[in-house]
Amino acid sequence: MKTKLIIPGIFILGLATAPLAVNAASVEPIAFETSFTQEKEKVKIEEARLPQPVKDAIKKDKKTNEADVKEAWQMMGDDGKVYYAIKFDHNGTEMSKKYDAAGNEKKDKDLKKD
Numbered sequence: 083m084k085t086k087l088i089i090p091g092i093f094i095l096g097l098a099t100a101p102l103a104v105n106a107a108s109v110e111p112i113a114f115e116t117s118f119t120q121e122k123e124k125v126k127i128e129e130a131r132l133p134q135p136v137k138d139a140i141k142k143d144k145k146t147n148e149a150d151v152k153e154a155w156q157m158m159g160d161d162g163k164v165y166y167a168i169k170f171d172h173n174g175t176e177m178s179k180k181y182d183a184a185g186n187e188k189k190d191k192d193l194k195k196d
């Protein structure tokens with residue numbers, strides 16, 4: 083009587099685990115490559131995501147307060163600080179300015195290590 087219950091039980095258990103064994107053998111490992119180089123490159127952001135000190139500096143500047151923000155980029159400088167490069171369109175004339183997170187305008191020479 084016990085063999086009548088044990089043998090079908092083992093058979094059912096074997097059927098239940100067989101797909102797992104087959105799938106495990108046929109699955110190839112997938113390699114994921116993660117890159118963090120974007121940290122040092124420019125990342126395009128929305129104008130609304132600019133820090134408030136940068137927005138205030140744009141409003142205070144006579145050249146930029148009437149200009150439209152065409153593009154805004156967040157980037158990491160050589161000194162490890164975050165900077166914002168902004169392209170403006172002022173009546174068809176394009177101009178670019180760079181700011182630090184505190185809203186101070188920076189020149190390219192300010193962004194490089196000495």
